[in-house]
Amino acid sequence: MTFSQKIKEELCRNEYDWDQKKAILSAFFKNNAHIDIQENLLCISFSIKNLLIARFILSLVSEIYENNGAISYEKQKSGKDNKSITLNFYNGFEIVVADLFLDSDPWDWLVNKKIRSSYLAGLFLSSGSVNNPNSSNYHFELKIHNEMILNVVNKIFKQLKIVLLQYKRNNVVTTYLKKSEAISDILKLMGAIESMYEYEDKRITRDFKNQNVRLNNLDISNLKKTVVASKLQVDNIHKIKNSRFYNQLSEKERIYCELRLKNPQASFYELVVLFKQNYNIEITKSGINHIVRKIKELIKLFD
Numbered sequence: 217m218t219f220s221q222k223i224k225e226e227l228c229r230n231e232y233d234w235d236q237k238k239a240i241l242s243a244f245f246k247n248n249a250h251i252d253i254q255e256n257l258l259c260i261s262f263s264i265k266n267l268l269i270a271r272f273i274l275s276l277v278s279e280i281y282e283n284n285g286a287i288s289y290e291k292q293k294s295g296k297d298n299k300s301i302t303l304n305f306y307n308g309f310e311i312v313v314a315d316l317f318l319d320s321d322p323w324d325w326l327v328n329k330k331i332r333s334s335y336l337a338g339l340f341l342s343s344g345s346v347n348n349p350n351s352s353n354y355h356f357e358l359k360i361h362n363e364m365i366l367n368v369v370n371k372i373f374k375q376l377k378i379v380l381l382q383y384k385r386n387n388v389v390t391t392y393l394k395k396s397e398a399i400s401d402i403l404k405l406m407g408a409i410e411s412m413y414e415y416e417d418k419r420i421t422r423d424f425k426n427q428n429v430r431l432n433n434l435d436i437s438n439l440k441k442t443v444v445a446s447k448l449q450v451d452n453i454h455k456i457k458n459s460r461f462y463n464q465l466s467e468k469e470r471i472y473c474e475l476r477l478k479n480p481q482a483s484f485y486e487l488v489v490l491f492k493q494n495y496n497i498e499i500t501k502s503g504i505n506h507i508v509r510k511i512k513e514l515i516k517l518f519d
Contacts, residue, residue, distance in 0.1 A: 243338030
């Protein structure tokens with residue numbers, strides 16, 4: 217089971233109030249279904265592979281409209297494994313159209329955060345996906361098939377101060393996020409709390425491992441640089457000791473040469489400590505670096 221499927225199954229298991237159920241149906245039908253409104257009939261047709269989601273959507277329709285005496289409808293299933301579903305509303309379909317904003321903009325109805333969250337959940341059930349946080353990149357997306365819904369989605373994310381990226385292909389707009397924190401916020405907003413905790417746990421574990429790898433690589437890189445630099449310093453000291461320039465060095469500079477030859481891989485900090493322990497001489501890392509540069513400059517005079 218993919219991580220997206222886990223999220224969708226969690227959304228199907230959640231408890232919703234009356235308006236939340238309508239919000240889910242509104243988003244799901246408007247973005248996923250073919251809606252045909254004729255003079256005496258409302259026909260809603262959609263195909264869905266996930267049987268749990270299909271049962272969930274049909275259960276919401278049943279809960280809201282089956283006991284409404286003003287509304288009558290029938291369900292039809294077709295296609296392979298009955299994955300194509302058609303709902304034909306004969307009487308009172310005007311109520312359904314108005315309830316679910318099938319031919320109007322739902323934005324003014326979505327001022328309530330709880331309803332807005334369920335609307336996003338309905339969109340995610342219809343066309344959403346999230347990459348597994350163990351994968352190499354973080355990715356959340358919604359495929360939007362309706363211009364009115366696209367405007368609603370943009371407004372919702374603008375209020376959340378989350379920047380959506382978008383591209384259009386074959387009249388379908390894909391809106392997506394790459395920031396892990398924003399993806400976690402959206403999962404929480406939709407009500408996928410269990411999935412959000414799993415996502416955060418995997419994300420933190422993965423980021424921690426990646427950080428350790430980067431730090432280890434950095435340590436190895438720094439160690440290589442230290443070894444190369446130390447070898448160069450030792451070579452320069454051997455050259456300077458066998459030249460007339462050695463007598464031009466100060467006492468502190470000669471002490472550095474002896475300490476470096478005895479401790480070829482010591483860091484500048486370790487040399488500072490050795491100066492103090494062995495000779496009771498105070499010197500800074502900057503002071504040692506100055507000596508190293510002076511010896512390098514003297515070596516240039518050999519050419």
